[in-house]
Amino acid sequence: KAGVTQTPRYLIKTRGQQVTLSCSPISGHRSVSWYQQTPGQGLQFLFEYFSETQRNKGNFPGRFSGRQFSNSRSEMNVSTLELGDSALYLCASSPSPSSYNEQFFGPGTRLTVL
């Protein structure tokens, strides 16, 4: 069974631009969560989607948004990029939103904002 796929793996943008990251969950998984990982703040929860609906949201500004499609694939968008948005963005999938289900992480997208 293929794992969680994230594209692109690396991305370089400049301040003020916007970016869209993509995540394909494990086949059969319907819940997708996004996390931001930085050396200073560690792993921080961005949001979770299930059945095309945002179920949970972390403490990030409105510039961070996401969506989920009917095939469970998910995208996250960051508008008006800031230098501080440079991070590894991780996507995790699980069969459902139950917290007892293991979340399987993808390799991440490394975003660099110049």
Next chain:
Amino acid sequence: QQQVKQSPQSLIVQKGGIPIINCAYENTAFDYFPWYQQFPGKGPALLIAIRPDVSEKKEGRFTISFNKSAKQFSLHIMDSQPGDSATYFCAASKHTGTASKLTFGTGTRLQVTL
């Protein structure tokens, strides 16, 4: 507000030693406590997890000890090997049935030397 505190930040042990990583949480509603292992360039992978109704869980060389009254849990790695060199994250979540969100500790970089 950091809800899960992890220590130490880094750890060096010799091959065969038993590194211990500690975590403390604040939210008594947390009911699921996983540990993740992350290698450079990879996403975190679930190592072992525990629920608060047990005080200890072993899987292979990895053991979680859980102290509900102290709101603390720890990871022990028996007979550590150089291949265990990685960053370890503790996490916590609460079961809602409709959403899941992992709150992570800040990570411990473990190096196992020969």
